[in-house]
Amino acid sequence: MATRLLLLADTHVPKRARDLPPEVWRAVEVADVVIHAGDWVDVRLLGELEARSDRLVACWGNNDHGELRYRLPEVARVEVEGVRVGVVHETGQAKDREERMSRAYADLDALVFGHSHxxxxxxxxSGLRLLNPGSPTDRRRQPHCTYMTATADKGELRDVVLHRLPPRL
Known part of the structure; x- marks a missing residue:
């Protein structure tokens, strides 16, 4: 049976937004696994995602301190439908990222990361899939706020989609 994944990072709630956009909360409701690659900023959102998602896999980011670092690992790992997934906030500069991450995470099929937005x-x-969902709340120099969805099934990660959110009013 296929498992629906929701990929998030760099939510920065409440620093950059009071809450996640409604479209993201709707995606949480239909996802089987929510993956968050750090920079929560406030532990309140962690509690809400834990309560509202079927399963949450997450790590802390460079803007996360205190209870967030106590409750979350620096690197999270999970196997979903035979797909070995890692979650980390920072991967360093884009130059040579593929080679560095292939060496550092040789045991994974996919690595979800954040930090850059x-x-x-x-x-x-080496076959490692690198995925950064961007940010659903802080687009920085990007044209849109974003998140990703994907499907894990029979050892394969499929149907990876980058979702662009409408501008906030």
Whole structure:
């Protein structure tokens, strides 16, 4: 049976937004697993996602301190439908990212990361899929706030979609 994934990072609630956009909360409701790659900023959102999602896999980011670092790992790992997924906030500069991450995470099929707020979807020469969902609340220099969805099924990650959110009023 296929498992629906929701990929988030860099939510920065309440620093950049009071809450997640309604579209993201709707995606939480239909996802089987929510993956968050850090920079929560406030532990309140962690509690809400834990309560509202079927399953949450997450790590802390460079803007997360105190209870967030106590409750979350720096690197999270999970196997979903035979797909080995890692979650980390920072991967360093974009130059040579594929090679560095392939070495550092040779045991994974996919690595979800954040930090840059720049969406990223590549496959390394070793077959590691690198995914950055961007940010649903802080687009920085990107044209849109974003998040990703995907499906894990029979050892494969499929149907990876970058969702662009409408501008906030």
């Amino acid at each position: 720049i969406p990223w979807d590549t496959v390394t020469s």
